[in-house]
Amino acid sequence: MDQDRRAQWLRGVLDLCVLGLLARGDSYGYELAQSLQSAGLGAIQGGTLYPVLLRLQRSGLVTVYWREGGGGPARKYYQVSPAGRAVLSEASGQWAAFAGGVGAILQERTAR
């Protein structure tokens, strides 16, 4: 995939994807990166992911807590907040409409 375009797309949706993953359960940075990758978004670097998490935290869409790791130091866990859930459900609807429109245009072109 063209890296520039991918980066642009990610800029638009990464925070929503993170919210979406957190809605299924609390998680920490590295685990989130792995989930995003296996969901098909490609490799997400720490330098990209953590600032997004910080912004979500600052706008109150997620809350954080530290949990002692089993055999290592404490990890910072993220939990979606009620405000985050609200944003997520609203954005999901909007995204479905948006992606649907884009898909339709692109289908038409390739079909021709």
Place this chain on the structure above:
Amino acid sequence: MRYEIWLAALTDELRRHGVGPDLAGHVVAEAAGHLRDSGEPPLRAFGPPAAYAAAVADSVGGPVGPARAAVGPVRLRAIDIVKRYGRRTVLSGVSLAVHAGQVAAIVGANGSGKSTFLRICAGLTGADGGRVELHGTVGYCPQAGGTADFLRADEHFALIGAGRGVPRGAAARDGARQAAALDWAPGDEQARQLSGGTRQKLNLVLAGLGDPDILLLDEPYQGFDRGTYLDFWHEVWRWRDAGRAVVVVTHLLNQLDRVDVVLDLSAGDTGVAA
């Protein structure tokens, strides 16, 4: 870069970008955990420490300054300064008042007379009208020059210190301390052997030597790399918190929201904005 070096650099850069110590600690711990779990090299996972620290600072919404202490007595008062060069009037009735514990920025286009005004305030250039009152000792840092080619840094400290009545040992310690704040450890080199940016650091340290009450700085950051430029502003805010009056001539606007007084000379205007 190995983990520890990268993490140490990240700690420094976070401090420079004004990220509070608690948050910085969390950010570093989280990054360390991520690096451990993923096994990736830091530069690939996060990029250079300065870039990541800048991204973090952006996300957090910039540093929150401590509550401003009450300002002290006036230290510098310039009233209706007029300066002419032949037929050209460079300054027509410019006024400025700076109190202890305040930072003033003088901005304006090239040739608008910023340096001239500062030199007039320092008493190094004559004025054709108006007057200046200085309440306290003055330290001045020119844009360039102000150092002796063939003297070492510690000799400079001794020389300036003697003028202020500071004994040699104390002057050397003061100089070394202020140099460290700019991330510089003075050695045995003569001033002419220093790089341009480092020589300018010497220039700035000499301005602050002996803790003068008023600091007049004329774009002293020529040749500074980005990190040192941030360190310079930290020094300015430290001086402010210590109760000095600092005047900085600058044309870089992004630090203006952290200064108390702005004097804009570009439109040839005469007033002062707080």
Place this chain on the structure above:
Amino acid sequence: MTRTLTVAEMTLRETARRRGVLLMLLVLPLAFYLARRGDHLGQSIRFVCLGLSWALSTAALFVGSAARSLEPRLRLSGYRTHDLFLGRLAALWALGLGLSAPYFLLIRFDQHDVRYGAIAVIMLIGVLVAPLFGLAVSALLPRDLEGMLVLLTVVGLQMILDPAGNAARLLPFWYSREIGTYAIDHTSAGYLDRGLLHGAVTAGLLLAVVAVAFGVRLRRRPHVRIV
């Protein structure tokens, strides 16, 4: 006092690191001496004294120019104007003594049948006057090059002009030739007296020029009031 001594010390340190200046100081008088050694008696003495004066003046010129960029900052740091020029002069005078001593010894053992005491007097006046001259030139002329031209002209004229004529007395190093005649040609004491007078007057005048030039350049501006 501390301030003056600190300025003097730093001037000496600076000059010791300027290899070009040191080389010139050591070699130029020697070159003058050797160039005239084959001539009739005493020419080499006259020339070495002139060479010493020229070298010291040039060193003073460079010291003065190099110090300019630092002087406003030193004034703001609390130095008074006279600390600055007296400190530099003290360093140059010390340098001059150190430079002249070996040359005096050279003359003492290489030249015969001359009045050594008088030659010592010439050198001492030279140590006094030459730095004053060089510093005065640097204080009046902002750039090295113009200062050097003035020095060259003066030294050149000094060599060309007939010392008996009136024009020659206006030159700063005329005393050197006058006392030199006394020392080498064993003339009457009148030459010595005239030379001493000229040396004293020149030194006084040049010191006044230095004091005034520095004072004007580094003066407290009237529009500033320090509370």
